[in-house]
Amino acid sequence: MQVTRRQLLQAGLLATAGLVIPALGRTADNSKENLLLSSVTDKDDKNWWVLSDSQGNILAQHLLPGRGHGSARHPSGKSAVIVGRRPATFMSVVEVSPQGEYKFTDLTSATGRHFFGHAVYSVDGKFIYTTENDFDNGRGVIVVRDISNDYKVIAEWESGGIGPHELRMMPDGHTLVIANGGILTRPDQPREKLNLDTMKPNLAYLDTRTGEMLSKHELPDHQLSIRHIDVADTGRVWIGCQYEGMALDPMPLVYHHDLNQGGLQAAEASMDTWRALKHYTGSVVADNQQGIIGISSPRGDRVTFWDNQSGKHLQDIKLRDVCGLIPSPNGKQFVATTGKGDIAIIDAQTLAVTSESRTPELHWDNHLQVLA
Template sequence: MVTNQTRRSLLKAALLGAAYPLVGCATSPEKPGSPKLLGCAITGRDKFKVVVADEHGMPIRQLALPARGHGVASNAKYRHAVAFGRRPGTFFQVFDYQTGESIKLHPAEKNRHFYGHGVFSNDHQWLFATEGERGTSRGIIGVYDVLAGYKKVAEFTDFGLGPHEVIIMKDNTLVVGVGGVHTDGRKPLNIETMKPSLSYLNANGFLIDSVGLPDHKLSIRHLAHDGDNTVLCGQQYRGTPDTAPALVAMHQRGRGLLSLKAEPEQWARFNHYIASIAATKDWILATSPRGNCYGIWSKHTQELVELSPLPDASGVVVQGEQFKISSGAGGVVSQSEPRHKTTLQSRVQWDNHWSVIV
């Protein structure tokens, strides 16, 4: 078994160029540009930061976090960004991504924890965060007022246990990846009875649609949308180790979840876990740090068209029609379509997810 310390040692070696050679490299820019990307990073043993990077993934500034971070949300109107603590998270950190200055370190309430993700409303006035009730894992979307200093003003509930990621659609509908898992810390307690779902909430927090997958051990976790009406979801499989089910699905309201296609041995490469997902009008890309790889599917045929190795493949976002993919070994891959890519070395041990500033 590879321990977290062993994994981090390998990644440190990769950052120093001693392992994981990356092919198709391009020359790194001499000076970073303006802030375009946000992500959490590991900077040493039990040392964590949130990093502001330019469009190439080159770091501009960093802010220390009290514990390991996970997802980051951005608010371009106020130049705010929020880094969420990894589940069961005890904080979210609000900061100015132009200056790197801390605005507020917001602790979780006594009987709550954060799941590591959140999103701003389309009008920039509200922050929605996935939360859980300690002891029950009852799912909550916390609603925070930006102009009131991120004061919690409401909670949306009654959609299931263990919400992980939340995104917002153009019509202000919230979409929640409900993992369905009751946990004690990070230990799952209800694998045999878990009920994951892809759930839709209206602007008032009421459940308006919910769909699931046939296998209830496919925990729905990470989400994206294509800029229009299609939602993509990546799963974590909590069933038998020798089974390799489909881990990525797409959905449009009023229809069932449609699983993307790959051979069982290809799904096995993802090691039962999808970390980040993004889509353009033609392609869908999903990463797996546990599988040290990422896959690209045709959005039109749902067929896997590329499966590429990438050490600790972590975040992915779309800039224009180009994917930007981060690696815990410091690599930043730019790819607009299958088999056409360049890689830069950022020398940042990127962790989990990226967010693009728009």
Template sequence: MTTRRGFIGGLLAASTAPRLGWASVGSPAFLAAAREPDGSYALHGLTSAGIETFSIPLPDRGHAACGHPTRAEAIGFARRPGRFALVLDCATGQVIHQLGPPDGRVFQGHGAYSGDGSLLFTCEQEEQGSIGHIGVWETDGYRRIDSFATTGIGPHEIRLMPDGRSLVIANGGIETVGREKVNLDRMRPSLVYTDLSGRVMDRVELEPSLARNSIRHLAIRQDGLVGFAMQWQGELGATVPLLGLHRVGEMPTLAAAPSEDERAMEGYAGSVAFAGTGAEIAITSPRGGRLHRFSASGEFIAAFRRSDVCGLAALGDGYLASDGLGGLIALDNDRPRVLSRAPCSWDNHLIAI
């Protein structure tokens, strides 16, 4: 009898039919959702110079996306709690598949491909109780083949680890009804590592005094160091750390800015990314209009101020940031440079392809 793990292993080993690659659509380096000037929504492809290579309409507000490793194909995810995940042919602009969660579940705005692109993993939660699940889809036709528990509630982001054989999941710990938070006194955010079949390899929770620090977004360095961005659900004005660093099998390190800088973040980290060198990591706060840089061991380096800044990704030795005013900003060695300004409002994330 074929086991679930054996079946998934077989899919990972299988080749897919050749299709148009990313060079056919201008070799974009990033994907970003946006609100357009007329109030509609779209998913954009962007080069490392901030030049748009394509724009594909979305039916409602998008959040994050993920790009297939080889095909010019992207998944546009709805903002949580979401009902759509669209498979987009970036060469034609067509929706080639529309994915929906099972009855009683919603998508959570993020997903990830396996290293060879044969599988897609989607973050999901139950509408009643917010118990977390990862949906597993075979990408030759985008057929749902499995799901497994995240061992937490309110999962938000999932990322493939550099070994290609494991995943890291950010369980935010928040039970919601729609977007209303109903369990702030009982939160248990966690960082969970699984293999591709869902077997838990490691699970980390924050200490009780930080139980209201919802783990939301993830960045991964090539050597497996994970950065996680948090959003504080407790008293406003608290100076809690909003960045954590973790390696499998170890205790997490929490990185705090000086008190005045920490308060200016308003308890909210929207995105996280390692710099291109890997020597440092940064988080953004659209609420505070700030970007905070830290060393990869957690020491605060500097703050950069930019209204409504949120999207963040590695660019060269530094970062690319986006804001709600349509700006794309390169940050290299403390010298911010505006690459472009689009007539749109960038949403929360810049996703590297």
């Protein structure tokens, strides 16, 4: 499949594919530069990877064999990958040519492996790292693929725990930070969590030059699954957790960590803030221009904002069923998407919603990416 955006629109091919979504709502001109990438589920329960503008107008789409999850942007900004949601065996790559052509390539995991939903590129753009499950041995692995060699697997390293979920590259350009969620799953019991009583999540650092595990850090509560992370350009890793235990009282779900400077630190927030997250966080993203961290909570129906330097909670925006969240490339805005079809543009300085669009036929899935 290789057609231009203009060709698609002129030929009405998007319409024949059945996913032309008219967006409703008010818009802000300065948000038009954002080209959003996300997995969506439509009303027919079909799963797509879509590229849309920030008003929800679909510019390109690609049918996925199941729900997609996280996506990663190539350092060039001209290609990206989306990874299937656990226990998917697919991931899909899109490349955008200078002429605005979109080319999609589908890839599958190796025998005995499935994806956990997240990937990250090496700084030089030559490799892609994915979190995967070696399910016969119940161990998490980081799989390395060579992009120039048809994404051939060239290495596989222990992730340092069970159920690795999101991973990110540290500012040094060679250390991966990995959220080992600790939850044991098997593809024959797709959504069952098999070890909640004994789970042992950790945050692990791995040297991509050698595959050596550098260090691992645990939280006091072994049922706080470390799921999503991002790294600020200061090197501080921000962590969003999901609680899998039976305690009903609120507890800190957001932590941060500075490599080689002790253990994981709980972010500072009131008990009411922790309570409002309902034991669950979604996307974690750093806006380095503003020094602000955004963390969504779809169960709490809100996006929370945190100060990178002080580690303190700043404020919340209520948004029903929100999960997708990403800062715009210029750092002036956050873009948030919801399972209800909303796209909200949030001013990164005032932390107020400046525009909202709605694509009521689409459920925007958990994570969002912006292509330059």
